[in-house]
Amino acid sequence: MATLRLHSLTATSEKIPTSPFVPSSRVLSASFHCNEKRVSRRMTINAMGGGAKYKGTQMREKQLSEMIEKKVTEAKQVCEGDETSDECRVAWDEVEEVSQAKANLRLRLEVEKKDPLESFCLENPETEECKVYDD
Amino acid sequence: MAVCSAYTTQSLNSTCSISTPAKTHLGFHQKEVVFYRRSSKRGGSGSSSGPCVITCSAGDSQTVVIGLAADSGCGKSTFMRRLTSVFGGAAEPPKGGNPDSNTLISDMTTVICLDDYHSLDRTGRKEKGVTALDPRANDFDLMYEQVKAIKSGVAVDKPIYNHVTGLLDPPELIKPPKILVIEGLHPMFDERVRDLLDFSIYLDISNEVKFAWKIQRDMAERGHSLESIKASIEARKPDFDAYIDPQKKYADAVIEVLPTQLIPDDNEGKVLRVRLIMKEGVKHFSPVYLFDEGSTISWIPCGRKLTCSYPGIKFHYGPDTYFGNEVSILEMDGQFDRLDELIYVESHLSNISTKFYGEVTQQMLKHADFPGSNNGTGLFQTIVGLKIRDLYEQITSSKTAAPLEATKA
Numbered sequence: 001m002a003t004l005r006l007h008s009l010t011a012t013s014e015k016i017p018t019s020p021f022v023p024s025s026r027v028l029s030a031s032f033h034c035n036e037k038r039v040s041r042r043m044t045i046n047a048m049g050g051g052a053k054y055k056g057t058q059m060r061e062k063q064l065s066e067m068i069e070k071k072v073t074e075a076k077q078v079c080e081g082d083e084t085s086d087e088c089r090v091a092w093d094e095v096e097e098v099s100q101a102k103a104n105l106r107l108r109l110e111v112e113k114k115d116p117l118e119s120f121c122l123e124n125p126e127t128e129e130c131k132v133y134d135d
Numbered sequence: 136m137a138v139c140s141a142y143t144t145q146s147l148n149s150t151c152s153i154s155t156p157a158k159t160h161l162g163f164h165q166k167e168v169v170f171y172r173r174s175s176k177r178g179g180s181g182s183s184s185g186p187c188v189i190t191c192s193a194g195d196s197q198t199v200v201i202g203l204a205a206d207s208g209c210g211k212s213t214f215m216r217r218l219t220s221v222f223g224g225a226a227e228p229p230k231g232g233n234p235d236s237n238t239l240i241s242d243m244t245t246v247i248c249l250d251d252y253h254s255l256d257r258t259g260r261k262e263k264g265v266t267a268l269d270p271r272a273n274d275f276d277l278m279y280e281q282v283k284a285i286k287s288g289v290a291v292d293k294p295i296y297n298h299v300t301g302l303l304d305p306p307e308l309i310k311p312p313k314i315l316v317i318e319g320l321h322p323m324f325d326e327r328v329r330d331l332l333d334f335s336i337y338l339d340i341s342n343e344v345k346f347a348w349k350i351q352r353d354m355a356e357r358g359h360s361l362e363s364i365k366a367s368i369e370a371r372k373p374d375f376d377a378y379i380d381p382q383k384k385y386a387d388a389v390i391e392v393l394p395t396q397l398i399p400d401d402n403e404g405k406v407l408r409v410r411l412i413m414k415e416g417v418k419h420f421s422p423v424y425l426f427d428e429g430s431t432i433s434w435i436p437c438g439r440k441l442t443c444s445y446p447g448i449k450f451h452y453g454p455d456t457y458f459g460n461e462v463s464i465l466e467m468d469g470q471f472d473r474l475d476e477l478i479y480v481e482s483h484l485s486n487i488s489t490k491f492y493g494e495v496t497q498q499m500l501k502h503a504d505f506p507g508s509n510n511g512t513g514l515f516q517t518i519v520g521l522k523i524r525d526l527y528e529q530i531t532s533s534k535t536a537a538p539l540e541a542t543k544a
Contacts, residue, residue, distance in 0.1 A: 056234065060299055069358030075366070083370070086264030092370035093266035094257065094301075095363070100207070101298040103352045111504060119227065120234040129234070 053115040056129025057105070064102040071095045197534065198286045199527050200315045202322030202335040204382050206345075206375070209237045209248030209298075209318055213505045214338065214516045218316065219244050221498060221520035232307050235297045245312035249319025250296045252278040257301025268320055268374035275325040278317075282331050285311045314527055323382040334420065334526055336519060337386035341393045342368070347404025384458035387417045388522075390515050397446035397468055406446055408468040409511025411518070415454075415461040419529040422463040423486050423518055425452035429463075434483075441479050444472050448480070467511035474500070480514075487518055488525035495521070 052058045075091035082088060108116050115121075121130035205212060219226040219241045226239035226246060237248030254274040255263060265272050281291045292306035323329050323337070340348070346368060353359040383389050388411065395406040413422035425432045431453035437443035448469035455464050465484075471477050474496065481487070481495045489495060498517045499508055507513035 063299065065357060068353075068356050072358040072363045075370075076363070079366070079370070089370045089374065090261055090264055090266055092367040093268070093374075094261075095367050096371060097257070097267065097298065097301075099349075099353050099356065099359070099367075102356065104209075104298075116228065117234050119230040120232075123231040 052109060053132060054117045054121055054129060055131040056117050056121075056127075057109070057115050059129070061102070061105060064098055064105065067098045068095065068102060071098055197288065197530075198311045198313065198315050199333045199530055200282060200286050200317065200331050201523060202328075202332040203316060203318040203338070204320065204322050204336070204379070204386065205318060205338040206320065206340070206379065207338070209250055212318070213502075213507060213513075214336075215239065215246050215316065215318060216505065217498065217502060217513070217516045218520040218523065219246070220501060221517070221524050222314070229307060233295050233297075233304055235299055235304065236295055236307055237298070238293075238295075238307065238309065240312070243312065244314040244316060245309060246316040246318055247293065247309065248296070249273070249278065249317055249321055250298070251294050253296045253303065256296070256303050266371065266374050268371065268378050270321065270324060270378055273321060275321075275328065278321075279325060279327045279331070281309075282315070282317060282328055285309060285315055286331055313531075314523075320379055321382070323385045324378065329385055333530060334417070334523060335386045335388075337383040337389045339383055339389050339391040341391070343394050343402065344392050344404050344407065347402065351404075384460070387414045387420060388412065388519055389457070390512070390519070392512060395446065395468055397449060406468075406470055407510050407512060408466065409515055410464055410466040411511075411515040412455075412457055413463050413465070414457075415463060419526040420522060421486050421488075423465050423484055423522070424463060425450060425465065425484060428485070429454055436476070436480055436483070441476060443469075443476060446470070448476065450480075465515075467514060469510070471509045471514075477514075484518075488521045 052061060071091070071094050075088070075095050078091045079085075079088035105116065108114070117129060121127075124130055203214065205214065215226065219239070222241065222243040224242040226241040226244065228234070228236050229238055229240055237251060239246040250267070252274050253260075253267065253272055254277075255265065255272045260267065260269075260272050263271070277294075281293055284291050288311050290308055290310045293309045294306050295304040296302075297304045317328075317332075322332070323335055329335070346365065349364050349368060350361065353364050354361075391410040391412060393408045393410070394404065395401055395408050397408075398406055411423065413420070415422065425434060432451070434450040434452070435447065436450065437447045446469055448467065448471070450468075451464070451466040453464060455462050457464075471480075477499060478493060478496045481489075481493065484495075487495060495514070495517055498520070499513055502508060502513075505513065507516065
């Protein structure tokens with residue numbers, strides 16, 4: 001059975017922010033069509049931080065989030081000894097890399113409102129990554 | 136654009152077959168079509184059947200190369216989107232290829248991420264103790280060779296650096312576009328690559344603004360805190376100052392983003408002061424100016440004709456020197472609130488290379504949801520996009536070569 005999950009947001013009348021990472025329109029729109037046989041495929045959910053249509057994108061989001069957490073912990077540990085050491089700098093650079101990658105993915109989903117795997121999945125619909133995300 | 140010259144003394148209405156030798160007896164390479172007339176064995180009369188040779192040199196379709204130095208990841212940045220939008224069409228990743236490709240392709244432009252030229256993947260960098268900012272983590276020889284090849288019209292197999300896995304993936308084919316944009320940390324680091332650039336831009340974000348933006352970017356992430364964000368910026372600073380920052384003296388245009396001076400002690404990074412620093416004397420590039428070129432102007436557009444809300448808008452324009460180069464600086468502090476403010480400002484700027492009145496405003500409105508659409512970052516990125524279009528048109532029209540000559544016997 002498919003469930004429709006809505007993230008509750010307060011729509012803000014905020015001006016367009018200047019950060020490259022936070023889009024202005026936090027519009028929540030959900031539309032779904034149900035027929036008796038198959039429910040999940042026709043659900044489209046457009047929510048803040050969502051827009052991920054394919055399993056592969058959802059996996060990447062999760063993976064990157066986990067990596068951020070893990071690498072921040074690593075960096076703190078490595079830097080305990082010497083903050084100016086090479087290892088310390090490399091560790092925080094890794095944190096930056098995955099943080100940026102996650103932000104880019106989020107930006108693409110929210111601003112472009114298109115799953116990055118769209119064109120890949122049109123050509124390879126049968127792969128694991130291209131299973132349509134349904135909960 | 137290709138130039139074709141047909142060399143023949145024979146009539147072209149005889150049967151010709153097409154052969155494309157790599158190197159003909161005429162001594163040219165590639166991109167040649169040679170028509171050989173099949174000699175019909177019909178008596179000995181008539182003209183000798185020599186080859187009719189049509190050579191097309193596609194070398195005239197030189198790709199215009201733009202370099203963009205930015206520390207905000209690759210190919211997905213707002214600047215790139217605005218730039219490709221000026222040329223029309225949306226930029227998409229290569230269809231059907233590696234889904235983690237960093238490349239963006241539109242009708243006119245291809246944007247390449249310079250992270251693809253990492254010589255060390257994440258593990259390799261960890262082992263050697265170098266950050267991605269360090270030149271030792273990048274293969275500048277390959278970067279130079281491939282950009283040079285694309286510029287001269289040859290497709291290349293470019294590696295892919297996968298930011299999710301941290302590995303170097305199998306290469307993807309990059310065909311020469313009309314405009315190639317190389318974006319990343321080191322577009323102007325290597326002198327040979329620098330010489331290939333027709334125009335270069337450096338996005339210079341001040342430390343305070345960088346901190347504010349990264350807070351907005353990362354605070355929602357579970358792993359991050361104010362301390363971790365700060366620590367990450369601090370740790371990268373030495374390499375950034377040593378390897379990335381020095382590139383700005385080579386840039387034809389620098390977009391400098393600073394905290395506003397309109398609000399005392401503002402540290403939110405929401406209202407911004409943005410400076411467009413334009414080098415003088417750059418071929419095909421005429422700097423934008425306010426009212427009177429070469430003079431110094433301070434301008435507050437808000438007043439009787441235009442009402443603005445707090446904190447308002449303040450412009451400055453004037454000549455200056457920047458790392459020993461003569462430059463013109465156009466500066467905007469504040470925010471646009473309404474459409475009419477934007478059009479009012481646009482109507483007072485000169486040399487913005489628009490094709491019609493209101494084009495800047497139209498472009499900004501088209502992407503009103505992009506970050507920076509209400510301040511100098513969006514405005515100057517859009518203007519630089521139009522200047523690049525202008526530069527491209529100037530370069531390609533100056534290459535409009537001799538018309539097609541086709542001789543008929």
